[in-house]
Amino acid sequence: MTATEASATDLDLVRLAQAGDVEAFGELVERNRRAVFRAALACVGNPAEADDVAQEAFVTAYRKLSTFRGEAQFRTWLLSITWRKAIDRRKSVSRWLKMAVAPARDESGEDAFDQMERVASTERSQEDTIVDEELQRNVMRLIGTLPRKLRDALLLAGTGEHTYEQISQMLGAPLGTVKWRVSEARRVLKKKLAALGYAYE
Amino acid sequence: MSDIPRRLGGPAESRFDRAIDRAVREMMHVDPRPGFRGRVFARLDPEPVRSSSMFFRIAAGAGALAVLVLAMMVVRHYGTATVDVERVPSVADQRAAQEPQPAPPPVVTTPAAAPPVHMHRGGSRPGRRMTREMIPMPRVTNVFGSRRSAVGAASVDADAVWPTPTPEPHEDRPGTVAPLRIPGVEPPAPIVVAPLNPRGPGL
Numbered sequence: 001m002t003a004t005e006a007s008a009t010d011l012d013l014v015r016l017a018q019a020g021d022v023e024a025f026g027e028l029v030e031r032n033r034r035a036v037f038r039a040a041l042a043c044v045g046n047p048a049e050a051d052d053v054a055q056e057a058f059v060t061a062y063r064k065l066s067t068f069r070g071e072a073q074f075r076t077w078l079l080s081i082t083w084r085k086a087i088d089r090r091k092s093v094s095r096w097l098k099m100a101v102a103p104a105r106d107e108s109g110e111d112a113f114d115q116m117e118r119v120a121s122t123e124r125s126q127e128d129t130i131v132d133e134e135l136q137r138n139v140m141r142l143i144g145t146l147p148r149k150l151r152d153a154l155l156l157a158g159t160g161e162h163t164y165e166q167i168s169q170m171l172g173a174p175l176g177t178v179k180w181r182v183s184e185a186r187r188v189l190k191k192k193l194a195a196l197g198y199a200y201e
Numbered sequence: 202m203s204d205i206p207r208r209l210g211g212p213a214e215s216r217f218d219r220a221i222d223r224a225v226r227e228m229m230h231v232d233p234r235p236g237f238r239g240r241v242f243a244r245l246d247p248e249p250v251r252s253s254s255m256f257f258r259i260a261a262g263a264g265a266l267a268v269l270v271l272a273m274m275v276v277r278h279y280g281t282a283t284v285d286v287e288r289v290p291s292v293a294d295q296r297a298a299q300e301p302q303p304a305p306p307p308v309v310t311t312p313a314a315a316p317p318v319h320m321h322r323g324g325s326r327p328g329r330r331m332t333r334e335m336i337p338m339p340r341v342t343n344v345f346g347s348r349r350s351a352v353g354a355a356s357v358d359a360d361a362v363w364p365t366p367t368p369e370p371h372e373d374r375p376g377t378v379a380p381l382r383i384p385g386v387e388p389p390a391p392i393v394v395a396p397l398n399p400r401g402p403g404l
Contacts, residue, residue, distance in 0.1 A: 022242075029238045037233040051233050051240075058241045132220070139224035158225030190217045198217070 010074040018065055025065070029058055032075055035161040036082045039170065042155035043086035045144070053089050057082035076169050079162065083170040135198060142192045146185055153181035 008016075008024075010031065016024035036057055041050035061078050068077055143151060149171075156167045157178075168175045 022245075026238055026242065029241050033233055033237050037237070038229055038231070041231060042229060047231055051237070054233060054237070055241050055244055059244045062245055135220050136224055136227075139220050140228060143224060143228065155225060155229055158222070159229040160226070186218070186221055189221055193217055193220070 011070055014065065014068060014070070014074050017062075018068075025062055028074065032078055033058075035075060035159070036078060038159040038161050039079050039082045039156065040086045040089075042152060042159060043083065044089050049089060050086075053086045054082065057085050060085065072169075076166050079166055079170050135193075138193065138196060138198075139189065142189050145192075146188060150181050150185035150188065153178050154185035157182045 008027075010028065013024040013028050013031075017028065033054065037050055037054040040053035040057070041047060044050050044053060057078065060081050064081075068074065143154065146154065152171060153167065156162050156170065157164070162170075164175055164178055168178050171178060173181075
């Protein structure tokens with residue numbers, strides 16, 4: 001990465017990539033890989049599949065780069081591609097068959113959300129170690145039971161990489177609807193936690 | 202767990218909110234495995250970004266070429282192929298086979314006509330074969346003879362003398378019957394009928 005590329009905006013890098021500068025596109029990959037990966041992860045729920053979807057999204061973006069006119073932000077455009085790819089993956093017949101044959105369990109007996117929990121647990125902070133582990137696991141499990149629309153909005157809002165506007169673009173829903181879905185997801189989770197017997201201690 | 206009646210009061214809500222935030226953060230704050238950029242580039246085409254018009258041009262050319270080759274293959278295939286048809290002999294065929302067959306008429310073929318080529322695909326299949334081979338039409342001379350020897354009004358000599366036809370006798374004329382004559386019997390005298398007198402007889 002050159003100093004010019006480091007200080008260039010996404011749009012500048014896009015123009016360079018459109019002119020055939022592959023390194024400029026590589027810089028775009030570096031800048032956006034986390035946001036793309038997490039968007040895919042929020043949709044498919046599996047880090048390995050999310051990684052594959054993110055790669056597909058970048059490849060598609062590279063091939064369609066000549067159609068990008070710069071009316072929207074590059075990241076918003078890229079996240080829209082990512083979300084469509086992730087939805088396709090979620091709906092894919094092969095994935096459905098895989099789930100049907102081995103219902104969300106791999107060889108180690110873990111499902112997708114167990115894997116996410118395991119991967120995330122390696123990065124736990126000191127603060128997190130003092131919280132109720134059982135409550136934490138139950139919240140993660142309950143998130144997996146939320147309706148798709150509510151779960152997508154809640155997880156995308158929790159990535160720390162996407163603004164509400166970008167989430168609205170990805171989901172194809174108005175901004176107010178996205179905010180309502182996040183709020184509704186939290187309300188449903190609290191209700192389910194209360195039903196499990198959790199209360200103020 | 203607790204047996205205390207669950208109420209979503211203020212402190213409980215804040216606890217739940219913290220738990221949800223933490224759970225979502227732990228689920229989503231995951232980074233892709235190292236080497237992500239290399240994996241993306243490994244899946245990219247070796248060629249740089251290509252304009253869509255160039256792609257469509259190449260695709261259109263390839264499509265046209267494919268259609269042309271396909272059309273040539275179809276023409277070759279259906280132009281010379283043999284269609285094998287299983288045919289059950291009909292009653293007329295069986296009768297014709299039993300009757301003595303007349304000698305085949307002589308067929309005059311042109312020198313350029315090639316002998317029929319049997320292109321049977323598929324080996325030994327029982328039954329009668331109907332081929333679609335080209336059978337040249339025989340070149341036959343005029344069945345009415347030469348046009349020079351034909352009679353025509355234009356070829357009649359105007360100075361020629363033609364004999365006057367004489368009527369043939371009744372006996373010789375075919376198709377006529379002579380009056381009946383019985384020997385020993387005179388024919389009756391002809392009956393003469395006087396003209397009628399309107400005033401009466403003898404007046």
